[in-house]
Amino acid sequence: MSITFYYTPRTSATRVHWVLEELGVRYEKVKVDLRAGEQHKPEFLAINPNGKVPALVVDGTPMFESLAIILYLGDRFGVDKGLWPRVGTGEHAEALTWIVWGSVTLGGTIFRIFFNTHEWFPAESRNAAQAEAARKEFEAELKILDQRLTGRDYLVGRDFTLVDAANSSALAWALTFIKLDISAYPAVAAWIDRCVNRPANRAVSAAS
Numbered sequence: 516m517s518i519t520f521y522y523t524p525r526t527s528a529t530r531v532h533w534v535l536e537e538l539g540v541r542y543e544k545v546k547v548d549l550r551a552g553e554q555h556k557p558e559f560l561a562i563n564p565n566g567k568v569p570a571l572v573v574d575g576t577p578m579f580e581s582l583a584i585i586l587y588l589g590d591r592f593g594v595d596k597g598l599w600p601r602v603g604t605g606e607h608a609e610a611l612t613w614i615v616w617g618s619v620t621l622g623g624t625i626f627r628i629f630f631n632t633h634e635w636f637p638a639e640s641r642n643a644a645q646a647e648a649a650r651k652e653f654e655a656e657l658k659i660l661d662q663r664l665t666g667r668d669y670l671v672g673r674d675f676t677l678v679d680a681a682n683s684s685a686l687a688w689a690l691t692f693i694k695l696d697i698s699a700y701p702a703v704a705a706w707i708d709r710c711v712n713r714p715a716n717r718a719v720s721a722a723s
């Protein structure tokens with residue numbers, strides 16, 4: 516089996532990198548220099564026509580979208596390692612629920628705040644009303660996450676799973692890049708801390 520992982524540090528690829536390390540699978544890494552525009556080269560576009568990282572090639576089959584890649588890796592390698600629930604179980608249903616919510620709902624809100632506030636984007640494209648609306652949604656979603664994590668260490672089952680890696684990675688990125696305040700949500704703050712300090716994630720950060 517061969518796995519090639521295309522990534523750029525501190526991007527959406529980071530959570531896939533973390534998951535690969537947690538799973539302990541063998542893979543080859545290829546760094547894509549986004550600033551140099553390597554994502555637009557024909558050979559990369561043949562793998563991901565969107566010209567974005569991450570991408571993964573498994574035995575010649577290209578994949579893109581970090582969530583799809585994590586779900587694939589979980590099904591294929593995570594069950595035996597106790598990092599992903601077996602399909603058909605209640606925990607699998609919960610894992611899908613929370614990982615998709617984290618990427619689509621919570622992740623979507625985080626990106627709306629980012630696009631409408633961050634100096635990387637031209638002032639004329641940033642909309643204060645949109646940012647304010649997204650911040651309100653973010654508060655409501657943090658409350659949901661905090662309730663879920665109150666009295667439990669991880670999002671699904673008793674132990675850490677790839678759901679925790681995927682979701683805490685996105686939130687930790689948001690806290691760094693958009694300076695969001697989550698002090699009113701102690702269960703969320705403790706969970707992020709618990710997750711990002713795992714050796715696999717520390718190894719990814721150290722290598723970046």
Ligand SMILES: N[C@@H](CCC(=O)N[C@@H](CS)C(=O)NCC(=O)O)C(=O)O
Pocket residue numbers: 525526527528549554566567568569579580581582
């Ligand atoms: N929804 C995609 C997002 C991928 C994405 O936006 N990647 C960014 C880095 S975070 C990228 O490669 N941008 C390069 C570009 O747009 O030129 C995923 O989760 O994989």
